Amino acid sequence: MTTEPSHAGLEAAFLENRDKLLRFLRARGAGDAAEDLVQEVWLKIVASPPGPVAAPLPYLFRVADLLMIDRFRATRQSGVRDRDWVEVNAGDPPGATSQPSAERSLSAAQESxxxxxxxxxxxxxxxxxxxxxxxxxxxxxxxxxxxxxxxxxxxxxxxxxxxxxxxxxxxxx
CATH class of the missing domain: 1.10.10.10 (Winged helix-like DNA-binding domain superfamily/Winged helix DNA-binding domain)
Known part of the structure; x- marks a missing residue:
C-alpha cells in the first residue's frame, strides 16, 4: 500500500489500533456493524485531505464515534420514514373497500x-x-x-x- 507522507502517520495509527477501534465501536453498541464502521473510518482517512494530525489515535476514535452516530441517525430516520409511510398508506386505497361487493356477497351466499x-x-x-x-x-x-x-x-x-x-x-x- 503506497501512501503520501502526510497520511502515513494516520494510516499507521489506524493499522496499529484497528482492533481497539473495533472494541470501542462494539462497546458503544455498533454490534455487527462495527466492521463496516471501521472500514468507513479507513475510507475517511484515505480520502481526507493531507495534513498533520497532532493526536492520531483520539482523532480515529472521534471519526469512528461520529460515523456510528451518523449511522444510528440514518437508521432511526429510516424507521421513522417507514413507519410514517405505513401510517399514510395503511388500510384500503382511496375509493376501495375491504368489504366484498354486493354481487360477490350474493354469489357467496348462493354458493353456500x-x-x-x-x-x-x-x-x-x-x-x-x-x-x-x-x-x-x-x-x-x-x-x-x-x-x-x-x-x-x-x-x-x-x-x-x-x-x-x-x-x-x-x-x-
Missing part, C-alpha cells in the same frame, strides 16, 4: 346454500357427522360416541361428504 343443500342430500347422519366434526370442531371419536356409531362409520361418512364436496368443486370450475 348450494353446498349445504348438496351435503344434506347425502343423508341425515352424514350431515350431522360433517357438521359436528368440520364445523363444530368435535373430535371424530366423540362424534362416534355421541351418535352411538363406530369410529370407522364416522370416517366413512366424512369420506362421503368430502367426495361430494370434491365433485361439486370440480363441477363449479
Amino acid at each position: 346454500a348450494a353446498v349445504l343443500a348438496m351435503i344434506e342430500r347425502l343423508g341425515g347422519r352424514v350431515i350431522t357427522v360433517f357438521r359436528r366434526h368440520r364445523i363444530d370442531g368435535v373430535a371424530q371419536k366423540i362424534v362416534a360416541q355421541e351418535l352411538g356409531i363406530s369410529l370407522s362409520t364416522v370416517e366413512a361418512d366424512l369420506r362421503t361428504a368430502y367426495r361430494a364436496l370434491a365433485e361439486w368443486k370440480d363441477k363449479s370450475r
Whole structure:
C-alpha cells in the first residue's frame, strides 16, 4: 500500500489500533456493524485531505464515534420514514373497500346454500357427522360416541361428504 507522507502517520495509527477501534465501536453498541464502521473510518482517512494530525489515535476514535452516530441517525430516520409511510398508506386505497361487493356477497351466499343443500342430500347422519366434526370442531371419536356409531362409520361418512364436496368443486370450475 503506497501512501503520501502526510497520511502515513494516520494510516499507521489506524493499522496499529484497528482492533481497539473495533472494541470501542462494539462497546458503544455498533454490534455487527462495527466492521463496516471501521472500514468507513479507513475510507475517511484515505480520502481526507493531507495534513498533520497532532493526536492520531483520539482523532480515529472521534471519526469512528461520529460515523456510528451518523449511522444510528440514518437508521432511526429510516424507521421513522417507514413507519410514517405505513401510517399514510395503511388500510384500503382511496375509493376501495375491504368489504366484498354486493354481487360477490350474493354469489357467496348462493354458493353456500348450494353446498349445504348438496351435503344434506347425502343423508341425515352424514350431515350431522360433517357438521359436528368440520364445523363444530368435535373430535371424530366423540362424534362416534355421541351418535352411538363406530369410529370407522364416522370416517366413512366424512369420506362421503368430502367426495361430494370434491365433485361439486370440480363441477363449479
